[in-house]
């Protein structure tokens with residue numbers, strides 16, 4: 001349970017999120033990628049960022065591996081530390097959308113309740129959950145970082161999908177099947193979602 005700060009008073013900014021969004025010419029949302037290790041979260045988040053950046057859209061990617069080198073370097077992969085990891089990321093992503101920037105997060109985020117807590121931090125519609133669906137067999141074949149091999153050898157305890165659970169989203173805003181769809185197709189599906197939600201304009205309208 002999070003400790004509450006005492007004797008602190010919220011200071012209201014004179015420049016609002018809406019002012020910043022107007023300056024940037026687009027809305028800001030959290031695009032939350034979730035899925036097994038190796039399911040394509042980082043690859044897709046960065047490919048979407050590349051696409052948006054080229055359209056002049058302000059973006060930022062929060063990536064599990066990177067954030068665990070700094071802000072969350074004190075956290076392990078126990079259930080309670082994963083919960084704290086996702087709590088911090090939810091709060092951080094909330095701050096970044098206040099800056100008027102589209103925030104793409106790439107964390108396994110294995111527990112439904114934590115993803116829902118992150119969703120509930122921001123106004124309705126500002127959290128778009130994208131499930132990178134990929135059979136564990138394919139993730140394991142990809143074994144981008146050699147971690148599945150180590151986990152199977154018993155060298156990494158509590159590895160997601162092996163001896164630590166992954167709870168698939170029930171009603172994500174989008175499912176991308178990264179074992180069947182090409183990366184370009186997945187990027188297009190995400191862009192279509194952002195257009196359909198009025199976050200960005202259709203590329204034809206620019």
Ligand SMILES: Nc1ncnc2c1ncn2[C@@H]1O[C@H](COP(=O)(O)OS(=O)(=O)O)[C@@H](OP(=O)(O)O)[C@H]1O
Nearest residue numbers: 037038064077082085107108109110157158159160
């Ligand atoms: N035990 C265990 N289980 C799963 N993953 C592990 C583990 N140990 C290290 N790694 C590496 O850490 C990356 C996942 O970190 P996350 O912060 O996204 O995890 S979580 O959301 O808190 O569950 C994950 O990165 P991705 O492969 O990009 O998902 C792994 O590189």
Ligand SMILES: Nc1ncnc2c1ncn2[C@@H]1O[C@H](COP(=O)(O)OP(=O)(O)O)[C@@H](O)[C@H]1O
Nearest residue numbers: 036037038039040041042043144178181182183
């Ligand atoms: N459609 C796809 N979308 C995303 N990644 C894909 C796709 N097809 C194959 N891949 C490959 O799968 C791997 C996914 O790794 P990564 O993005 O690091 O996953 P994660 O961040 O979920 O651990 C990369 O080597 C990527 O090139």
